[in-house]
Amino acid sequence: QVQLVESGGGLVQPGGSLRLSCSASGITFSNYVMTWYRQAPGKERELVATITAVGGSTEYANSVKGRFTISRDNGKNTMYLQMNNLKPEDTAVYYCNARYSLVRYWGKGTLVTVSS
Secondary structure: OOEEEEEOOEEEOOOOOEEEEEEEEOOOHHHOEEEEEEEOOOOOOEEEEEEOOOOOOEEEOOOOOOOEEEEEEOOOOEEEEEEOOOOHHHOEEEEEEEEEOOEEEEOOOEEEEEOO
């Protein structure tokens, strides 16, 4: 059974930091492209950052470049998202996605709220 479990969300003040984790089981993690998405209230789900299976090449949404860093530890079957200088517009549910060819898996999400 495939499971992607996000953790690390919470309430943080503007300018603060959080680190999200996505722990995977039931898949050969190192084969999968891993991506963080987010969905803010009343908005569509959007891609935040992605990291390739091998080599660790990364891409970011323009809105988070320079503030967020995606990484992965294939030995721990875990992906991370370090989020710095958080802004109220970063408030959303953050989802973990694993993709290999046409196969996609999703986590249930973790809520990040940026507010003073």
